[in-house]
Amino acid sequence: xxxxxxxxxxxxxxxxxxxxxxxxxxxxxxxxxxxxxxxxxxxxxxxxxxxxxxxxxxxxxxxxxxxxxxxxxxxxxxxxxxxxxxxxxxxxxxxxxxxxxxxxxxxxxxxxxxxxxxxxxxxxxxxxxxxxxxxxxxxxxxxxxxxxxxxxxxxxxxxxxxxxxxxxxxxxxxxxxxxxxxxxxxxxxxxxxxxxxxxxxxxxxxxxxxxxxxxx
Numbered sequence: 001x002x003x004x005x006x007x008x009x010x011x012x013x014x015x016x017x018x019x020x021x022x023x024x025x026x027x028x029x030x031x032x033x034x035x036x037x038x039x040x041x042x043x044x045x046x047x048x049x050x051x052x053x054x055x056x057x058x059x060x061x062x063x064x065x066x067x068x069x070x071x072x073x074x075x076x077x078x079x080x081x082x083x084x085x086x087x088x089x090x091x092x093x094x095x096x097x098x099x100x101x102x103x104x105x106x107x108x109x110x111x112x113x114x115x116x117x118x119x120x121x122x123x124x125x126x127x128x129x130x131x132x133x134x135x136x137x138x139x140x141x142x143x144x145x146x147x148x149x150x151x152x153x154x155x156x157x158x159x160x161x162x163x164x165x166x167x168x169x170x171x172x173x174x175x176x177x178x179x180x181x182x183x184x185x186x187x188x189x190x191x192x193x194x195x196x197x198x199x200x201x202x203x204x205x206x207x208x209x210x211x212x213x214x215x216x
Contacts, residue, residue, distance in 0.1 A: 033056060035054070036055050044107070052093070054093040065092070068092070110164070113196070117136065123211075127205075134166055138194050139194075142216075144215050144216065146186070146212070147212070154206055155201065156179060157181050157183070157201055159176050161187070164194060167196060
């Protein structure tokens with residue numbers, strides 16, 4: 001056998017022997033003592049509070065809190081944020097037991113539009129053809145129904161409803177555009193947050209009443 005073949009065979013035997021010695025078992029170490037802030041990312045309407053919690057391995061721990069922009073949002077000693085104006089804010093927690101550990105959460109504050117409504121309290125609406133009036137109501141968690149009802153007065157007014165952002169009058173979403181002012185949109189189990197109602201004057205009129213009603 002040529003020497004180069006002997007060398008090749010010897011190398012192959014070494015590789016086989018090494019492969020036979022490989023241990024396919026492996027172990028992983030789960031990361032522990034992880035400091036976190038929950039929720040890590042969240043968006044709320046201006047004026048709506050947001051609670052943050054500091055945790056280590058999922059268990060709540062004491063922390064100090066700060067806001068990157070107190071003109072937009074402030075945070076108290078328990079992690080409860082009061083939102084003031086629209087924009088982006090970082091909410092940072094520092095672990096009390098270990099001040100080297102800091103963690104920030106991202107908070108987006110959405111701008112509100114239109115006139116605020118109170119559940120069960122009507123507002124009078126009317127105008128000339130083509131005019132539009134925007135209203136809003138905040139829906140807390142757990143509500144079973146939200147309804148917008150327009151009635152009475154003269155002319156022909158229509159309503160268009162949407163969550164989170166103002167609707168248009170295209171009719172692609174929730175709407176009621178019957179003849180006259182007998183309009184109603186009811187949403188079962190509405191999501192928490194701000195709901196908008198656009199009143200569109202199809203034919204000039206006055207004295208109509210718009211009522212938003214929340215059902216527990």
